[in-house]
Each structure stands twice: as C-alpha cells, then as structure tokens.
Amino acid sequence: MKQTVLWRFLLAASLTALLAIATSAVAQFGSHEDEVKVDVSSYPADVQNGYKVFANKCSECHSLTSSLKQSRSPEGWTEEVHRMQAMASSHINNNEADLITKFLVYDEAHRKAVARETASAAAGSSPEEAGKQAFESYGCSSCHSVAGAGNTSAPLDGIGNKRAAEELKKLIASPPSGSTMPAMDVPAKDLNNLVAYLLTLK
Numbered sequence: 001m002k003q004t005v006l007w008r009f010l011l012a013a014s015l016t017a018l019l020a021i022a023t024s025a026v027a028q029f030g031s032h033e034d035e036v037k038v039d040v041s042s043y044p045a046d047v048q049n050g051y052k053v054f055a056n057k058c059s060e061c062h063s064l065t066s067s068l069k070q071s072r073s074p075e076g077w078t079e080e081v082h083r084m085q086a087m088a089s090s091h092i093n094n095n096e097a098d099l100i101t102k103f104l105v106y107d108e109a110h111r112k113a114v115a116r117e118t119a120s121a122a123a124g125s126s127p128e129e130a131g132k133q134a135f136e137s138y139g140c141s142s143c144h145s146v147a148g149a150g151n152t153s154a155p156l157d158g159i160g161n162k163r164a165a166e167e168l169k170k171l172i173a174s175p176p177s178g179s180t181m182p183a184m185d186v187p188a189k190d191l192n193n194l195v196a197y198l199l200t201l202k
Ligand code: HEC
Pocket: 026, 029, 054, 057, 058, 059, 060, 061, 062, 066, 067, 070, 080, 081, 084, 085, 087, 088, 089, 090, 091, 092, 100, 142, 143
C-alpha cells in the first residue's frame, strides 16, 4: 500500500518536472517576436467570439504572434488548428476549434489582406522589392531567415542558386504534403514577386 503511494508520488513528481521542461522550452518559442495587435470591433459577432476563444486557448503554450503574422489558406488554417488541438494538454474542443478557425480565416481575408496590399503599394515598382516586402507581410520570416534576419532555423540564403523560378513557384503555391511549409493562398502577382526576390538570394 505504502509502495503504491510512493510510486504515485514519484510519477506525479516526474510528470510535473517534464511539464516544467516542456513549458519553458515552449515559452522560448516566439518570445522575441513583436506582438501583433488586432482590432476586431468591426468583425461579425461570431468572428469576435472566435477571436476571444483564440486569444484564450491559443496562448496557453506560445504567444499569438505567429498565428497573427503568418499566412494560411482556409484549408491551411483548418489543418493548423486541428494539429494544435491534437497536441497533448491543449484543452480545445471541436466547437472551440471551429470558432478559432472561423476567426483565423476571416482575419486572413480582411486585416492581413489589407496589410499586404498596403505594404505592396508602398514597396517600389520592382518585383524584387515588392517580393521582399511580401516576404515580411506573409510572415515568411517568422519561419525563415535571410542574412541572419528572421527565424534562423530555416535560412533561405543562397536559395537563388539552388532552385529555379518554376520550382520555387510550385513550392510556395502548393507545398508537397508532409512538408512543414504551410498551405498558403498566394495570388499570382505576389507569388511572382516573392520568386523574383528569392532568386536574388545568391
Ligand atoms: C499544448 C500547447 C499548444 C497549444 C494549446 C497551441 N499550440 Fe501552437 N504550437 C505548439 C508548439 C509546441 C509548436 C511548435 C512545434 C510545431 O510547430 O509543431 C506550435 C506551433 C504553432 C504554429 C507554427 C508556428 C511556427 O512559426 O512554426 C502555429 C501557427 C500555431 N502553433 C498556432 C496555434 C493556434 C492557432 C493554437 C490554438 C488553436 C495553438 N497554436 C495552440 C504548442 C501549442
């Protein structure tokens, strides 16, 4: 009897230790990124509700920044939310997952789309410059770095020597399944600009 109690204690203690390690590892993830502010006051009521659930549930393990910066197609967001929901200790039920996805898809088509258009209009007329701007406004740099700026776990320096234009286009427009590169909906103009920019990285 006593032994059972001891084992339970040891099990609980090691689980707590594991959880602490996992939490500190995750806390570092994205911690140096700038926070993104979202004004949802003009969004439909159900989308505002989805934002509340998102802000509450999706901030448990990491900041909201990568979700608010990065781009996904509607299918891409559905997939991402399911992936997060499946993570151990994510307490997100199916109804909440649907609400969160609804917010992310709406925010992508409104706030993010407007921010991208504004950024692209402000960029000079050269495709390379507009592509550099798009690289930021699509949140590519939250996973990739160029010359040490951005997320250095997946540098794209020298990609212009490594891949041809068509190959890059295909990779961004429809990443192979099983790739960590997410599914995004990049319109043709932005896609061409992004590729023009990537080809300058020699
Ligand atoms: C149980 C902890 C946990 C919860 C809750 C959680 N995430 Fe995550 N998330 C992670 C971890 C760990 C990673 C990094 C590893 C990976 O991508 O598989 C991650 C990665 C991500 C990424 C990819 C970021 C990048 O730069 O690679 C996005 C986007 C994301 N989460 C969005 C969400 C959203 C949206 C929610 C709410 C539906 C959510 N997360 C809830 C743990 C969590």
